[in-house]
Each structure stands twice: as C-alpha cells, then as structure tokens.
Amino acid sequence: xxxxxxxxxxxxxxxxxxxxxxxxxxxxxxxxxxxxxxxxxxxxxxxxxxxxxxxxxxxxxxxxxxxxxxxxxxxxxxxx
Amino acid sequence: xxxxxxxxxxxxxxxxxxxxxxxxxxxxxxxxxxxxxxxxxxxxxxxxxxxxxxxxxxxxxxxxxxxxxxxxxxxxxxxxxxxxxxxxxxxxxxxxxxxxxxxxxxxxxxxxxxxxxxxxxxxxxxxxxxxxxxxxxxxxxxxxxxxxxxxxxxxxxxxxxxxxxxxxxxxxxxxxxxxxxxxxxxxxxxxxxxxxxxxxxxxxxxxxxxxxxxxxxxxxxxxxxxxxxxxxxxxx
Numbered sequence: 001x002x003x004x005x006x007x008x009x010x011x012x013x014x015x016x017x018x019x020x021x022x023x024x025x026x027x028x029x030x031x032x033x034x035x036x037x038x039x040x041x042x043x044x045x046x047x048x049x050x051x052x053x054x055x056x057x058x059x060x061x062x063x064x065x066x067x068x069x070x071x072x073x074x075x076x077x078x079x080x
Numbered sequence: 081x082x083x084x085x086x087x088x089x090x091x092x093x094x095x096x097x098x099x100x101x102x103x104x105x106x107x108x109x110x111x112x113x114x115x116x117x118x119x120x121x122x123x124x125x126x127x128x129x130x131x132x133x134x135x136x137x138x139x140x141x142x143x144x145x146x147x148x149x150x151x152x153x154x155x156x157x158x159x160x161x162x163x164x165x166x167x168x169x170x171x172x173x174x175x176x177x178x179x180x181x182x183x184x185x186x187x188x189x190x191x192x193x194x195x196x197x198x199x200x201x202x203x204x205x206x207x208x209x210x211x212x213x214x215x216x217x218x219x220x221x222x223x224x225x226x227x228x229x230x231x232x233x234x235x236x237x238x239x240x241x242x243x244x245x246x247x248x249x250x251x252x253x254x255x256x257x258x259x260x261x262x263x264x265x266x267x268x269x270x271x272x273x274x275x276x277x278x279x280x281x282x283x284x285x286x287x288x289x290x291x292x293x294x295x296x297x298x299x300x301x302x303x304x305x306x307x308x309x310x311x312x313x314x315x316x
Contacts, residue, residue, distance in 0.1 A: 055218060
C-alpha cells in the first residue's frame, strides 16, 4: 500500500514536470509547477519528513508560484 | 576581458567545489561516517546534548548550526541579487502590468483581512513550536512572509506607503544573519567555540533562549526577505 502511494505520486510528478517543460503558456506552467510542489509536499510527508513537507508546501507550492507569476507579469506570457 | 574574468571567477569557485564533491563517500556507502556513528550519535545523545526535543531542530541549530548560518546567508544573498538586478521603481514592460493599478477585488481584500490574524498566529506558533514539533524558523518565516505578501496587496500602496518602512525593512531582512552572528559571538564567549552552546547543568535556560532567539531571527528575517523579494519583483 505504501509503495502504491509513492509510485502514483512519483508518476504524477514526472507527468507534471513534463507538462511544465512542454507548456508554451508560462502562466499555465507556473500553475502546474505549483501543483508539482503540492504533490512533492505529500510525498515528503508520506516519507516521514514533515519538516521538509511544511517547507515545500509554503515555498514550493506557495511563494515560488507567486514570484514566478510576478516575473511573468514583468516579461511576456507566452514562450516564443 | 570581462568574459575571461567571469570564466576565471567561475572556475575558481567550481574547482574547489568539485574537488570537495569528489572527496565525498559514495552514496549509500555503508562505511561512510554518517552510517557508522554520526546518525547513531545524534539519535542516542541528541536530546540530551542539544536540549532540543525535536531532533531536526537539534541538528539544524546545534550540530550543524554553521551550515544553517550558511543557509540564511544564501537567502539574504538571493534578495541582494534580486535588488541589484531589477531596476528600482520599474513597472515592467508595457502591456504586462501585473501590479500596475488594477484594483484588488473586494472579496479577496475581505478574505485577506479576515484570515490575516489566524495566519499570523499560525506562523508564530510554527516558529516557537519548532523546538518540539516539525516546523521552526524557516517554515514559520515563510508563513509570515506569505501573510505580509497578502497584506501588502490590501494595505501597502506603492512606494509612498509601504507596509514596512524601508529603513526598518533593511534591518529586518538582515535579522537572520544578525541573530546568528550575535548567538555565535555569545557562544564564543561562553564556550570558546563559535555557535557553541553552554552544556553544563544549570545553563539549560540560557541554551534554550539562544536557540529560540535564533529561531525568531530566522523567522523574522525569512518573512522580511520574502516580502522584499515580492515587492522588488513587483517593481516597488
């Protein structure tokens, strides 16, 4: 059961990472990356690292997304 | 000329690092120090030696306090780099306008005002409870920073009325390195080692206070730096 959860989460992570890399819409990529942070947070928690999970939830899924969105706001939304 | 200077600087930084990495034990090597006695020592003696009920905090602030000092310096350097790279008072490219004068929705503003005190209390809880439970300065600081980011959307209005005045903001952003410096020097005076903690019986309270001071410094500094990154990126 433990293994199944990890494998599903890891598969999700790989799919999301590919989606971020392939997306031409940078705002969509930023949102998917936020979801990546959230899944990573669940994985940390499940692996028994609540400290890292909290950091990942706050920074990976939260603050980083906002900073990336702000950076996109100062440049251009679509990748050329 | 300039390019060769950059190349030389990068090489001067990279070569010692690569030599250091090459000297590390192979991942999973059973004879590596961490598998033979270091981890076992932390688990067996950590609670007694560090006085921290949470082993992660014990490692972070006591055994590897110097590493954590480096970490807060990296976060501080990140803000300094952003401030150096981004022009001051710039509002971004024409037509981009993430922050340029779009009024915030009253629903969002109300929710931010409603949740702010709870988020602040939770952030402080995570900082102070870092001793005994998962959490600590870094996590609580990010929660406080996210709160300040949200509040600056509602309350702060540009350069004229910032949420935190620029002068105090500079000091707050340096809070984590300053706290480490203060505790490091205090430890030097008390024990003869930088970031040393008094371990003899009867000094537990002092040790506890030093660690809580560090946690608060990391939390306040982290929060202020995240707010600074947000404001700088937004162009204020």
